[in-house]
Amino acid sequence: MLSTSSIVKPLPPEWFVDHDTNAEMRWDATADLGYRTPNERFFVRNHTATPRIDAKTWRLRVFGSGLLGAPGIEQAIEFDYRQLRSLPGYELEAVIECAGNGRRLFAQQQGTPAPGTPWTVGAVGLARWRGVRLAEVLNRAGIRGDAVEIMPQGLDANYVEDGVDHGHVRRPLPVGKALDDTLLAFEMNGEPLPPDHGYPVRLVVPGWVGVASVKWLGQIEVANHSLVSPWNSTWYRMTGPDYPPEGSPLTRPAVKSVFQLAWDACVPASAVTVLTGRSWSGSAPIRQVDVSTDGGRSWQPANLRGPNRRDGWVRWELPWRPTRSGPHTLLARAVDENDTRQPDTVPFNEGGYLFWAVVRHPVTVVG
Numbered sequence: 001m002l003s004t005s006s007i008v009k010p011l012p013p014e015w016f017v018d019h020d021t022n023a024e025m026r027w028d029a030t031a032d033l034g035y036r037t038p039n040e041r042f043f044v045r046n047h048t049a050t051p052r053i054d055a056k057t058w059r060l061r062v063f064g065s066g067l068l069g070a071p072g073i074e075q076a077i078e079f080d081y082r083q084l085r086s087l088p089g090y091e092l093e094a095v096i097e098c099a100g101n102g103r104r105l106f107a108q109q110q111g112t113p114a115p116g117t118p119w120t121v122g123a124v125g126l127a128r129w130r131g132v133r134l135a136e137v138l139n140r141a142g143i144r145g146d147a148v149e150i151m152p153q154g155l156d157a158n159y160v161e162d163g164v165d166h167g168h169v170r171r172p173l174p175v176g177k178a179l180d181d182t183l184l185a186f187e188m189n190g191e192p193l194p195p196d197h198g199y200p201v202r203l204v205v206p207g208w209v210g211v212a213s214v215k216w217l218g219q220i221e222v223a224n225h226s227l228v229s230p231w232n233s234t235w236y237r238m239t240g241p242d243y244p245p246e247g248s249p250l251t252r253p254a255v256k257s258v259f260q261l262a263w264d265a266c267v268p269a270s271a272v273t274v275l276t277g278r279s280w281s282g283s284a285p286i287r288q289v290d291v292s293t294d295g296g297r298s299w300q301p302a303n304l305r306g307p308n309r310r311d312g313w314v315r316w317e318l319p320w321r322p323t324r325s326g327p328h329t330l331l332a333r334a335v336d337e338n339d340t341r342q343p344d345t346v347p348f349n350e351g352g353y354l355f356w357a358v359v360r361h362p363v364t365v366v367g
Contacts, residue, residue, distance in 0.1 A: 043124065060218065068143075098123035130190075153168045173208075209353075260276045303318065316332075
């Protein structure tokens with residue numbers, strides 16, 4: 001491993017909101033983009049800093065009680081970068097979204113602030129990922145039939161909070177999900193993974209919160225029992241007055257919608273403005289998106305276009321000709337094929353996770 005920096009790629013302010021070790025994509029800068037998020041525009045979520053790793057010396061260690069004849073790390077099975085790339089390849093398109101996306105809106109819309117990175121709604125992106133199915137690697141490593149969970153772990157620096165060293169980022173994943181559609185990715189949108197997005201190899205767990213898609217993967221523990229880390233026992237749990245005392249674990253993100261428009265944008269009166277946006281769900285394709293331009297008093301169905309798959313998002317648009325100058329509140333709400341519909345409000349949780357209520361987007365009509 002070579003030197004580290006907080007974030008490697010440039011973060012021009014017209015593309016990103018800088019959150020120190022994290023960077024939020026500006027939706028108002030995406031109107032000219034296609035279905036996928038380009039690598040240089042993709043949001044960055046780091047617990048520490050982006051490591052610089054040499055693929056020539058990189059190794060993936062697979063070990064644990066859930067492997068045949070591999071009871072401990074001392075008997076780990078290793079794959080190098082060349083070996084991994086020689087295995088049967090696989091591609092998928094999937095959204096990755098930080099579990100805290102929308103955290104700022106708990107305070108802004110519901111008056112219940114939560115600590116953590118104050119994301120608005122730009123901690124999300126969609127890419128075409130290429131790599132090797134995790135199932136391929138686990139089967140070659142000799143996964144046992146009684147294996148229960150895996151624990152992927154990153155190679156970024158140990159996470160230290162309030163003087164406590166919590167070690168490398170790691171979070172358990174059920175074997176069923178690991179063997180289903182989880183990917184060991186080494187390419188992003190047709191290019192080798194950029195450093196900020198997990199080079200040389202990362203996990204991509206479609207339809208799960210972003211923390212499951214561990215970056216800079218270095219090892220995977222396979223166990224025939226449940227595994228625990230701070231990233232599933234202390235953080236990334238829904239805790240608060242509306243949740244059980246032990247909290248609820250985070251798995252799938254909820255249904256969301258965003259406008260590709262600046263916050264407090266100015267919109268001309270008596271002229272047609274085509275409102276555009278995107279909606280997604282962690283569980284199913286989007287069935288319908290409705291848009292309100294008057295704060296929720298009336299709604300119109302938006303026109304959906306382009307791909308519309310479970311692990312992706314759908315683009316939508318609606319022409320709007322405002323006739324009254326002054327402040328307006330835009331709203332977009334989606335419903336997926338499982339009939340999960342965005343609510344007006346969501347219960348508060350102490351981590352500020354999974355804000356999926358309808359976003360109240362302010363604009364001003366001028367002229």
